[in-house]
Amino acid sequence: MSLPDNSVWTRVEIGLNALAVDPAGLGGLWLRARSGPVRDRVTEALGALPLPLKRLHPSIGDEQLFGGIDLTATLSSGKLVERAGLLAEPAVLVLPMAERTLPGLAARLAGAMDQGTGHCLIALDEGAEPGETLPEALTDRLALHVDLDALPYGETDPIVLEQAALAAARERLPRVRAAGKVLEDLTLLAVRLGVHSLRAPMLALRTARALAAIAGNDEVAVDDLTAAVELVLAPRATQFPESEPEPDQPPDQDPTPPEPDPEKGEQDEGESQSLDDIPLQDILLEAAKATLPADLLAMLAAKRANRGGGGSAGAGAKHKGNRRGRPIPSRRGRLETGARLDVISTLRAAAPWQTIRKQESRFERSLHIRSDDFRIKRFEEKSDRLLIFVVDASGSAAMTRLAEAKGAVEILLAEAYARRDHVALVAFRNEGAELLLPPTRSLVQTKRRLAALPGGGGTPLAAGLKVALEVAIQSKGRGMTPTVALMTDGRANIALDGSANRALAAEDAERMATAIRLQGFPSLVIDMGQRPERSLKALADTLGAPYIPLPRADANRLSSAVSAALDA
Amino acid sequence: MTQPFPFSAIVGQEEMKQAMILTAIDPGIGGVLVFGDRGTGKSTAVRALAALLPPIHAVASCPVNSPSLDRCPEWAHLTSTEIVKRPTPVVDLPLGVTEDRVVGALDIEKALSSGVKAFEPGLLARANRGYLYIDEVNLLEDHIVDLLLDVAQSGENVVEREGLSIRHPARFVLVGSGNPEEGELRPQLLDRFGLSVEVTSPKDIDTRIEVIRRRDTYETDFEGFMAKWRPEDAVLRDRILAARDHLKAMQSSDDVLRDCAELCVALGSDGLRGELTLLKAARALAAFEGADKVTREHVRAVAPSALRHRLRRDPLDEAGSTTRVARVVDEVLGEPA
Numbered sequence: 052m053s054l055p056d057n058s059v060w061t062r063v064e065i066g067l068n069a070l071a072v073d074p075a076g077l078g079g080l081w082l083r084a085r086s087g088p089v090r091d092r093v094t095e096a097l098g099a100l101p102l103p104l105k106r107l108h109p110s111i112g113d114e115q116l117f118g119g120i121d122l123t124a125t126l127s128s129g130k131l132v133e134r135a136g137l138l139a140e141p142a143v144l145v146l147p148m149a150e151r152t153l154p155g156l157a158a159r160l161a162g163a164m165d166q167g168t169g170h171c172l173i174a175l176d177e178g179a180e181p182g183e184t185l186p187e188a189l190t191d192r193l194a195l196h197v198d199l200d201a202l203p204y205g206e207t208d209p210i211v212l213e214q215a216a217l218a219a220a221r222e223r224l225p226r227v228r229a230a231g232k233v234l235e236d237l238t239l240l241a242v243r244l245g246v247h248s249l250r251a252p253m254l255a256l257r258t259a260r261a262l263a264a265i266a267g268n269d270e271v272a273v274d275d276l277t278a279a280v281e282l283v284l285a286p287r288a289t290q291f292p293e294s295e296p297e298p299d300q301p302p303d304q305d306p307t308p309p310e311p312d313p314e315k316g317e318q319d320e321g322e323s324q325s326l327d328d329i330p331l332q333d334i335l336l337e338a339a340k341a342t343l344p345a346d347l348l349a350m351l352a353a354k355r356a357n358r359g360g361g362g363s364a365g366a367g368a369k370h371k372g373n374r375r376g377r378p379i380p381s382r383r384g385r386l387e388t389g390a391r392l393d394v395i396s397t398l399r400a401a402a403p404w405q406t407i408r409k410q411e412s413r414f415e416r417s418l419h420i421r422s423d424d425f426r427i428k429r430f431e432e433k434s435d436r437l438l439i440f441v442v443d444a445s446g447s448a449a450m451t452r453l454a455e456a457k458g459a460v461e462i463l464l465a466e467a468y469a470r471r472d473h474v475a476l477v478a479f480r481n482e483g484a485e486l487l488l489p490p491t492r493s494l495v496q497t498k499r500r501l502a503a504l505p506g507g508g509g510t511p512l513a514a515g516l517k518v519a520l521e522v523a524i525q526s527k528g529r530g531m532t533p534t535v536a537l538m539t540d541g542r543a544n545i546a547l548d549g550s551a552n553r554a555l556a557a558e559d560a561e562r563m564a565t566a567i568r569l570q571g572f573p574s575l576v577i578d579m580g581q582r583p584e585r586s587l588k589a590l591a592d593t594l595g596a597p598y599i600p601l602p603r604a605d606a607n608r609l610s611s612a613v614s615a616a617l618d619a
Numbered sequence: 620m621t622q623p624f625p626f627s628a629i630v631g632q633e634e635m636k637q638a639m640i641l642t643a644i645d646p647g648i649g650g651v652l653v654f655g656d657r658g659t660g661k662s663t664a665v666r667a668l669a670a671l672l673p674p675i676h677a678v679a680s681c682p683v684n685s686p687s688l689d690r691c692p693e694w695a696h697l698t699s700t701e702i703v704k705r706p707t708p709v710v711d712l713p714l715g716v717t718e719d720r721v722v723g724a725l726d727i728e729k730a731l732s733s734g735v736k737a738f739e740p741g742l743l744a745r746a747n748r749g750y751l752y753i754d755e756v757n758l759l760e761d762h763i764v765d766l767l768l769d770v771a772q773s774g775e776n777v778v779e780r781e782g783l784s785i786r787h788p789a790r791f792v793l794v795g796s797g798n799p800e801e802g803e804l805r806p807q808l809l810d811r812f813g814l815s816v817e818v819t820s821p822k823d824i825d826t827r828i829e830v831i832r833r834r835d836t837y838e839t840d841f842e843g844f845m846a847k848w849r850p851e852d853a854v855l856r857d858r859i860l861a862a863r864d865h866l867k868a869m870q871s872s873d874d875v876l877r878d879c880a881e882l883c884v885a886l887g888s889d890g891l892r893g894e895l896t897l898l899k900a901a902r903a904l905a906a907f908e909g910a911d912k913v914t915r916e917h918v919r920a921v922a923p924s925a926l927r928h929r930l931r932r933d934p935l936d937e938a939g940s941t942t943r944v945a946r947v948v949d950e951v952l953g954e955p956a
Contacts, residue, residue, distance in 0.1 A: 155714035158755040191657045238828045247820040248658030252831050406734050423780045
């Protein structure tokens, strides 16, 4: 199975063939594409898989997945009617809108796949943003990753899956062997591409086996491997491989044992075998490189930023209440103040018990509802945003633009007020920093504090960042999503311990910045110096923050720059 | 389901394996938390552990696996009073599980079909005397977490609803796994886990290749693979059983107690749970190794697992708690001999 032209579509076709041979072994397909004719061509071909097709949806419940009592049928017939779950027998599970899969469902599907019951998952991911995707618990378990977003319809053909050939391949599959060296090469290549999960080389191996079976071989050949690498390993790559000539010795490792390097050793000997006389690693590597997306690094950066930036799979930045937001399943609860009853769920919870309750009850009532039945509505909302201003009030800053900074903060405050954001104000000067204003929504109070902010003294940048970090951590605990906005001219000259030591001060500031970044708080740095300060640019990089130099900014420009950075 | 991957065949991840073996020897240690990257064998290890554990004796039809008839709860309708050997229960607690499924509720089947009130035991009942495994424990809903904390603390599950008042023993070892990138675990729950281990993908190429190779053999040559590893698992099981016997007579000197206490003070861990777990784990390790008494080296070997998750978080510390524990262990106990 070689790829005549290196198009995405050819790969899709080969991948689907492999999937049709070993659907459970490969786990499935992660298809990133908008709904449309291109995607339809892929989904149409799914009918050829040797398993029944079942459709899931991202908010599917346990009853549907695992089965349960069929309440309607039971109540109407008076006999217990059970309903089998979708996961009861091996199936091709098609999951549309996969980018909306909640971690809970992902974990359950992953668990079902781990049990080895023979499920195959087709995740149709329609995510628009890089961060909006299927949870990693699932992507890790699906062998084939395909992105069809940029593919025009003209470059696609109907996918043909030859049932007879596939059936023969399925029969052959258990006999297909892979040489020991193949394992090693796949593992090495995975490391060189920065793929850390050990599932990846394993899935690549299974794909290669399936492809060999299709080709009618009992031994995995080079072509099968290249195709497998392109299908399985290349889409998972997190780094370009060329930078490391000796990838098997990461810097922090002891040198590998004295025996000859498995890769080279076996390549030199065994001339007779078909696989061993070719530098397989190189071929595979070329194959992988050819399929690596050009904007790999940019995509990774986006992904990482998303992960670090309080994303945490939606756990941190959201909080649950029962007043407003997106509705989530209601649950048992007490009717306390503020709780809202979910009438339908309550009735549904009470329904099965009516027979018993009528028998027990002394009153003639048509409906018996007890406090146990109460179901309370719950909603999930995005938490409030908190802007923490860290303002440099040192002498050097005061000389130039403290007034402008105050103006900008005031404008931002007005905007924050309109958006119902919270604001906190930290100022640093002389030996330390102080929290002038704890998180609040009060515009008046903030303005008053700000106006009274005196300037002068040294620049204890690290201390300012430290206070900001503390405020951020506290507020996060209270369910807010903090952003740190640092306004300074960047010449840190007071260290954390209060000593006037430039080198130490810079080092401390660097450490605090790292700490803020490690906590995953987004931030931005506004340079209010006369000319851009290089050390401040470095600090922004450490923070992972956008750097906005404002050599001649007035308050309005400052505020629009900040808003742009925040909304980006 | 087919037989899981054998425990002894898991390559590397020594700390995780050690922690699991220790809780198998002394369930009183109180559970293992496994945090780490994807595809590092977390789920494999837990499922392998189930197959490795020695069987327990229980009343055949008892919903809470009671060892003898008089310990069966009175609400259980025993259909068979025979005492049978059954594998140690390892119960999965899936994310998004409902409260009813966890603690048990009225048996909707019986209520509908015959109109009688009966209690349908939940996952906690099934996990009694065994293991409760929570994958992605950091994503578990708060109200389920609270519930688990409560039961894990008291060892008893109490259900009061629909005019039922039911209690049954629920002593289990919590095993949680998760990926820290997806969310933190509340400190209250962290503290309930006796041991915590961090797993990473093996960096060494040879190890990685060995992992793939064994997994591949397991899939392609199942019989041959199991024939090779089943005896190894049996040896390990015997060692665990021997260690359980040995554990009762295990001596721990005042010096060792002092070491434990000093370690915990130096690390500033809250409460006394740290010391207790450290001591229990060290005793279990000594028993596993067949030593006569607990020594400083045993304490050193289990200290990272027992204390790593009990430190107060320091946002300034980039090194992570593993390094901090290692540093303090070396300071307090001296460099390893």
